[in-house]
Amino acid sequence: MIDRYPQDARHAVIWLHGLGDSGAGLAPLVDALDLPADLPVRHLLPDAPERAITINMGYKMRGWYDIKSFDDPVGRAVESHVRESADRIAALLDQLVAEGFAPERILLAGFSQGGVIASFTALRHPARLAGLLCMSTYLAAPDALLAEMSEAARSLPICYMHGIYDDVVSLSMGWDAKNKLEAAGLTLEWHEYPMRHEICRPQLDDIRSWLLARLAH
Numbered sequence: 001m002i003d004r005y006p007q008d009a010r011h012a013v014i015w016l017h018g019l020g021d022s023g024a025g026l027a028p029l030v031d032a033l034d035l036p037a038d039l040p041v042r043h044l045l046p047d048a049p050e051r052a053i054t055i056n057m058g059y060k061m062r063g064w065y066d067i068k069s070f071d072d073p074v075g076r077a078v079e080s081h082v083r084e085s086a087d088r089i090a091a092l093l094d095q096l097v098a099e100g101f102a103p104e105r106i107l108l109a110g111f112s113q114g115g116v117i118a119s120f121t122a123l124r125h126p127a128r129l130a131g132l133l134c135m136s137t138y139l140a141a142p143d144a145l146l147a148e149m150s151e152a153a154r155s156l157p158i159c160y161m162h163g164i165y166d167d168v169v170s171l172s173m174g175w176d177a178k179n180k181l182e183a184a185g186l187t188l189e190w191h192e193y194p195m196r197h198e199i200c201r202p203q204l205d206d207i208r209s210w211l212l213a214r215l216a217h
Contacts, residue, residue: 001047002027006040011105011130011215012096014089015045016114018136020061023047026111029199033208041215042101046092048085048113064117065140077116077140086121093125103127107214111135112169112197119177128152131214133207135161136197138173142180149184158188159210161203168197 002023017026023045030043048062055067065081089108096106107130110118115137122132123145129152137160139145158181162174171192181188189210193203 002043002045004030004043006042009040009042010101011039011107012042012044012101013107013109013211013215014092014118015043016064016089016108016110016118017045017048017062018112018114019053019063019067020056021111022062026114029111029204032204033211035208035211039212039215042096044092044096046089051081064113076138077113079141082116082120082140085117086124089117089121090125093121093129097127103129105130105215107131107133107211109133109135110137111199112137116140122156123149123153126150126152128155131157131159131210133159133161133210134177135199135203135207136163136166136169136174137177138169139177139180142177145180146184154185156186157214158186159191160188161191161193161206163195163197163200164192165195166197 015026017023026045035041048064050060051063051066052058052060053063053066064085066078067076093106097103108118108122115134119132119134120140122129160178162171164171178190191206193200
């Protein structure tokens with residue numbers, strides 16, 4: 001795990017990478033944000049465990065969960081793996097709190113698979129976090145959301161971003177997540193970009209603005 005811990009940091013962001021990537025692979029995104037030096041932020045970029053991924057012929061790679069099928073919503077995210085990974089990130093949140101970071105100063109962010117775990121964790125966390133940023137992603141186990149969502153999640157600042165031409169996680173899957181969250185009574189900010197399954201320059205500007213608004217308290 002990459003842990004960038006500047007002196008006097010009072011805020012923290014946990015960044016969760018996508019399938020086959022790593023914390024190091026997501027680090028250039030953090031660099032590109034060029035957050036102001038007078039707002040020191042601790043950035044944690046954990047690595048998903050290596051596991052066999054069914055859709056990739058069972059080859060092992062870093063993944064927060066197995067994907068058995070792109071076509072079956074249940075097979076898109078193996079729930080037991082999702083819960084294991086969410087528990088791991090929840091433990092990291094608890095560790096940060098134990099080290100002195102207030103929950104309302106900790107933000108969860110994730111791309112693709114990482115966004116699935118970020119949302120699953122943040123929406124169930126008992127304390128209100130600084131925010132939830134999800135990029136090019138979808139919801140796992142959406143039918144369990146209402147029963148498992150924490151009261152703190154009702155006031156959680158949420159931002160979803162998606163590429164119009166995403167051919168890995170379709171735009172419709174992003175919209176489905178948005179609709180389900182709104183049906184659960186949550187409010188979220190939504191952005192679309194003319195891109196595929198990636199992160200583009202205009203999106204970086206929006207991420208930076210959104211983060212600064214969440215972390216400037």
